[in-house]
Amino acid sequence: MTKTIELVLSPEEAYNEEVFPSNLRRKLNLLSADDIHIEPLKRSIDARGKKVVVRVLVELTPKDKLQPRHPIKEGYQNVSTAPAAIVVGAGPAGLFAALRLIELGVKPIVIERGKEVRSRRRDLAAINKEHIVNPESNYCFGEGGAGTYSDGKLYTRSKKRGDVKRILEVLVEHGAKEEILYEAHPHIGTNKLPAVVSNLRESILNAGGEIHFNTKLTDLVLEGGSIKGVITEAGEKIKSDAVILATGHSARDVYELLYRKKILIESKPFALGVRVEHSQLLIDQLQYHCESRDPYLPASAYALVHQAKVDGAEHGVFSFCMCPGGFIVPSATAPGEVVVNGMSPSRRDSKFANSGIVMAVDERRFKAYEKYGPLAGMYFQKEIEQKACVVAGNTQRAPAQRLVDFVNGKHSSQLLDTSYQPGLTSIEMEEVLPGFLISGLRQGFKNFGTKMKGYLTNDAQVVGVESRTSSPVRIPRDKETLEHPQLRGLFPSGEGAGYAGGIVSAAMDGERCAEAAIKLYFDKIVK
Secondary structure, eight states, rough: OEEEEEEEEEEEHOOTTTHHHHHHHHHOOOOTTTTTTEEEEEEEEEETSSOOEEEEEEEEEOOOGOOOSSSOOOOOOTTTOOOEEEEOOOSSSHHHHHHHHHHHTEEEEEEEESOOTTTTTHHHHHHIOOOBTTBBBSSSSSSOOOOOOOOBBOSSSOGEEEGGHHHHHHHHTTTOOGGGGTTTSSBTTTTTTHHHHHHHHHHHTTTTEESSOOOOEEEEEEEEEEEEEEEEEOOOOEEOOOEEEOOOOOOOHHHEEEEEEEOOOEEEEEEEEEEEEEEHHHHHHHHOOOSSSOOOOOOOOOEEEEEEEEETTEEEEEEEEEEEEEEEEOOOOSTTTEEEEEEEEEETTOOEEEEEEEEEEEEGGGGGGGGGGGGGGHHHHHHHHHHHHHTTSSSSOOEEHHHHHHTOOOOSSSOOSSSSSOOOOEOOOOSSSSSHHHHHHHHHHHHHHHHHHTSSSSSSSSEEEEESSOEEEEEOTTTTSSSSSSSSSEEOOOOHSSSSOOHHHHHHHHHHHHHHHHHHHHHHHHH
């Protein structure tokens, strides 16, 4: 017999992980029933943070027949002598594509321009402390991609594109906590992700796959209308009839390469704006309606959206990648640009809360860049990042303005403490962002101040620029085969191709591309 039951717990009963399982049994009056299996399905906090709703699966099964609900994979089959597919990029899309190739009997050869996950730390320290940006190893490039050292949020709306639960279970198999299987908004944390990513790599290598770090794609091997492999910066030619391109949203040189090769790419809308930083205490007070949050409750988050009217048209202004108890980090991928992003450690225990506040920008805003063709949005994005660098002092210091001052168009004579390590420079954001964007963001912040009383305050500040929300370029593909419409054997994947927006959606897309590549190019061999 199996049934689903909803329980209401106090924050301590729900979030004291040492006693959470026994609390569930106590609430269900099952303290002595060893043959009752209880599995949490979802854990979420009510609107005021007073109670926690937990949905559980209760299954009556004889003790000797109980099976683990999420069995740990013993290992992957060895594919060292199997036919090979190339995976370009070792972010979520690339790593999960590689694992799926292995499961289906194909050897992945993964090339990654950046370093392995732990070696990246030195380059991140150089950005934060010395303002030195390594264009091949930074917050965006390297093993695990942009997600590894930026946050680790696992929430996605892309459930129709794949099996979310499967992705989460693979992450648990590789070291993530089981809580991500039932949290309403699962999160691993930037301090925990490196170990998970390292374990994913070991699974690929132990199964006979290959991963080559510090290996940059610089050219493609083309024959007629097909791709036959890739060429690296060192001049090495790696051959395969199937190439999964999972380079992330910041690999501008890859877009340039495709454009030079006359391989079809398209300009696409993206979102652009700032990152706003409040004290976490204030956000807790606004969201939980209390002076200080219950010690067992997690740092509170928010999601806000407003339709702003700019130049007679509506543009969505919305919060993006909200990081409770987090930090703002420098995410430039080249010297001479300033880009910010947010991250949270697993405990979310920073005194700051930050979120991107961005506005949707479409092709109408790229007209001044038409000479760049489908790269127009990319150059528009790039110019703003370079301007942010210049006005803030030509380092990794970021332009900033106190929130009410920003809304009122007033210079901030003094800035607040910040989590952004390279430091801030007081700048009026009109010096960085175009007027239409300033207008939309101001409307958004005014609206957010009515939805969360106290949110619009000069005890918060905006930091620029939040520009890498998604790729400004889409690499088209057939809806059914997932193959590029002009170049056989090329499977554009993940955020960099315009088909994902986070760790889980990118991982699912990587798996789908692996399955599609096998169906078209390896099906007879694998059978």
